[in-house]
Every structure is written in C-alpha cells, then in structure tokens.
Amino acid sequence: MLIALNKPYGVLCQFTDREGRPTLADYVAQKGVYAAGRLDRDSEGLLLLTDEGPLAHRLTDPRHKQPKTYLVQVEGTPSAQALQQLQRGVRLKDGMTRPAQVELRATAPGWLWPRDPPVRFRKHIPTAWLELTIREGRNRQVRRMTAAVGLPTLRLVRTRVGAVELGDLAPGDWTELQGDAAAALRTDGVPRK
CATH class of the missing domain: 3.30.70.580 (Pseudouridine synthase I, catalytic domain, N-terminal subdomain)
Known part of the structure; x- marks a missing residue:
C-alpha cells in the first residue's frame, strides 16, 4: 500500500x-x-x-536519487549568485550538496493554502518564493541550503516526490x-x- x-x-x-x-x-x-x-x-x-x-x-x-520538489518562501531577495550557488550545490557542515534545480517565482501559487499560524510578516523585509528540486534527503537540507546562501526559509511545502x-x-x-x-x-x- x-x-x-x-x-x-x-x-x-x-x-x-x-x-x-x-x-x-x-x-x-x-x-x-x-x-x-x-x-x-x-x-x-x-x-x-x-x-x-x-x-x-x-x-x-x-x-536512488528520487527527485523531491519544494515550494520555499525565503526571507530576502535572491540574487543571481545565490540562485547559481543553489543550482551548483552548497557546502554544508556535512559536505557539498548535489546540484539542485531552482526557479524563482514571482508570487506564491494561487492553489497554496494559508498557513496556520501564518508566517510572521515584517513590513521592511521582503520575501521571495523558490521552487527547488533536490535529489538527496539530508536532515533539514532545504532549510540549510537556503540559509547557506543568505536566504533563511520561512515556509517549506513539499509538492512532489518522484x-x-x-x-x-x-x-x-x-x-x-x-x-x-x-x-x-x-x-x-x-x-x-
């Protein structure tokens, strides 16, 4: 089953x-x-x-490198360099990650439900949405990857496995x-x- x-x-x-x-x-x-x-x-x-x-x-x-795709709300505005780092792989304490597929999204998709409790809103700090696909599954990997490139994760929703x-x-x-x-x-x- x-x-x-x-x-x-x-x-x-x-x-x-x-x-x-x-x-x-x-x-x-x-x-x-x-x-x-x-x-x-x-x-x-x-x-x-x-x-x-x-x-x-x-x-x-x-x-088995099963791809897993996430919708990630990050704090800050991703630079081209940060996105390239995620695409190439990021050095974490437990070694380099495999390259990831990353796409910057203009907004959250319309189908996404509101989180309860909501993500804390801060008027003067922008947020952005990424669609990120990885092919490994280290502990808290996506959160650690975005933090390593200066984009702390605020919300993380897995949308696909294989x-x-x-x-x-x-x-x-x-x-x-x-x-x-x-x-x-x-x-x-x-x-x-």
Whole structure:
C-alpha cells in the first residue's frame, strides 16, 4: 500500500508522541503504514507512507536519487549568485550538496493554502518564493541550503516526490496511490506511458 498525505504544519512524522503533539495518527487511520522519508514538524506538504519495506528503502535511499520538489518562501531577495550557488550545490557542515534545480517565482501559487499560524510578516523585509528540486534527503537540507546562501526559509511545502504530485490534496487529507505514479516509484521513478 502507498499513501500520499498532505502533512499539515506542526505535525510530527510519526504515529505517537509522549508530549501529546499532533502526529500522523491524527490524520491517517490506516494501520501498518509508516512514513517513507520525513518532513520536519515545521514543514508541510506531500508525505508518502507505505507498508512496503523495499519501497520505503527506494524512496529514502540517496542512491536512488528520487527527485523531491519544494515550494520555499525565503526571507530576502535572491540574487543571481545565490540562485547559481543553489543550482551548483552548497557546502554544508556535512559536505557539498548535489546540484539542485531552482526557479524563482514571482508570487506564491494561487492553489497554496494559508498557513496556520501564518508566517510572521515584517513590513521592511521582503520575501521571495523558490521552487527547488533536490535529489538527496539530508536532515533539514532545504532549510540549510537556503540559509547557506543568505536566504533563511520561512515556509517549506513539499509538492512532489518522484512522479507523485501533491495535486489538490487539502492539508490533512490523504489518498491511496495506484496506477502509473505508484508503479514509477516502485521502479526507476519514470511513469510508464
């Protein structure tokens, strides 16, 4: 079984929490599935869950280079140099990242839901939106990459993993994946025509 969940902000990527914080169990009633990868508590968007061990390994092992796309709101105005650094790879404490695909967006897309609580607005500090695709999954990697080029992340929404897109799933909603996108994740990541 393979499930796509739109993980809300503030939810932990686990099914239990001793401190009583929101977890996946508050949204997914399906038994026996586990997150294939993680999203930080402060991050939102597409999270895949499965009961298939080999599939979970394929989705999380960096050797498979599964592309993951994020919509990132950053503090500041990205310079051409900062965008080039992200595209080439950024030196972090745990080494160089792989090159990323980066696109500067004029505004947030119209389909994006408001975050609860909202990102703090500061009148004299501009923000910008990036669409960023990486092919590895280090701990808090996107946040560390944008910070390394002088653009702290304010909001992070994962929109795609391999061939699976978030689509119109509302925060907290989930669906079982079948068909071409699910098959592609089980093989080489390319949907069959």
